[in-house]
Amino acid sequence: xxxxxxxxxxxxxxxxxxxALAALLVSPARGRGGRGHGDxxxxxxxxxxxxxxxxxxxxxxxxxxxxxxxxxxxxxxxxVRGWAFADVLSLSDGPPGAGSGVPYFYLSPLxxxxxxLQENPHxxxxxxxxxTNFCRKKGxxxxxxxxxxxxxxxxxxxxxxxxxxxxxxxxxxxHPEMKTWPSSHNWFFAKLNITNIWVLDYFGGPKIVTPExxxxxxxx
Numbered sequence: 523x524x525x526x527x528x529x530x531x532x533x534x535x536x537x538x539x540x541x542a543l544a545a546l547l548v549s550p551a552r553g554r555g556g557r558g559h560g561d562x563x564x565x566x567x568x569x570x571x572x573x574x575x576x577x578x579x580x581x582x583x584x585x586x587x588x589x590x591x592x593x594x595x596x597x598x599x600x601x602v603r604g605w606a607f608a609d610v611l612s613l614s615d616g617p618p619g620a621g622s623g624v625p626y627f628y629l630s631p632l633x634x635x636x637x638x639l640q641e642n643p644h645x646x647x648x649x650x651x652x653x654t655n656f657c658r659k660k661g662x663x664x665x666x667x668x669x670x671x672x673x674x675x676x677x678x679x680x681x682x683x684x685x686x687x688x689x690x691x692x693x694x695x696x697h698p699e700m701k702t703w704p705s706s707h708n709w710f711f712a713k714l715n716i717t718n719i720w721v722l723d724y725f726g727g728p729k730i731v732t733p734e735x736x737x738x739x740x741x742x
Contacts, residue, residue: 568587568654568655568656569583571583571651571656571670571723574723574724577721577723577729577730577731577735578721578731578735578736578738578739579739580670580672580721580723581672581719581721581731581736581739582621582623582736582739582741584649584650584651584670584671584672584721585615585621585623585625585649585672585674586615586616586621586623586741587651587654588613588649588650588651588653588654589612589613589614589653589696589697590610590611590612590613590649590653591610591611591613591625591647591648591649591650592608592609592610592611592647592648593608593609593610593611593627593635593645593646593647593678593714594606594607594608594645594646594647594648595607595609595635595638595639595642595644595645595678596638596641596642596644597634597638598637598638598641599634607634607635607638609633609634609635611627611629611635612627612628612693612697612700613625613626613627613647613649613693614626614692614693614695614696614697615692616688616692617691617692617695617696618695618696620741621741622688622692623716623736623737623739623741624713624714624716625647625649625674625713625714625716626681626689626692626693626711626712626713627678627693627711627712627713627714628693628697628700628703628709628710628711628712629709629710629711629712630707630708630709630710631707631708632707632708639678643677643678643679644675644676644677645675645676645677645678645714646673646674646675647673647674647675647714648671648672648673648674649671649672649674650664650669650670650671650672651669651670651671652664652669652671656669656670657669667722667723667724667725667726668723668724668725670721670722670723671722671723672719672720672721672722673719673720673722673728674714674716674718674719674720675716675717675718675719676714676715676716676717676718677714677715677717678712678713678714678715679712679713679715680710680711680712681710681711681712681713685711685713686711689711689713690711693711716733716736717733718730718733719731719732719733719736
């Protein structure tokens with residue numbers, strides 16, 4: 523009798539938990555900015571990828587829909603001085619639907635990347651559609667050229683007073699958690715001044731886009 527009772531209890535518990543487990547497996551994670559982080563299709567209808575022939579437009583598209591990227595700088599750490607040092611940073615080029623093309627960051631002097639940039643401001647930033655649903659839905663591996671990504675090189679500088687409000691709004695609307703980060707870390711707004719752009723969205727190698735072509739794109 524006891525064995526049957528335990529079996530019935532386990533069956534009842536499994537039946538009660540099944541819907542919750544299924545929901546966890548199929549529901550997209552909810553994230554920053556009141557929408558699914560990296561899940562624009564579910565919450566805000568990710569627009570279609572621009573024509574691959576229009577590399578400048580593809581670059582602006584990727585820069586706008588991505589919430590983070592990998593920034594590579596030259597290390598000042600004695601153990602790896604002069605070596606490439608990459609770190610994942612949250613970013614924003616503007617509020618959703620109003621991208622400027624300029625990657626903005628919220629940085630602290632306590633970050634190792636910031637120490638690197640203080641000695642040498644040159645850096646390279648990579649952003650990929652692998653962080654959205656685009657590549658998963660089409661079955662593209664993150665390393666596949668079809669999973670579009672962009673590589674931006676330039677210098678990282680502090681944002682001046684003219685851009686301060688826009689940079690703050692751009693970052694906080696998409697990363698509201700930033701508002702609560704400890705003030706003792708002396709956070710400041712920075713941006714990447716882009717000098718070189720490569721777009722990898724198809725086979726045959728990267729396409730080169732000039733900053734002028736990049737910023738002349740009208741984002742819709």
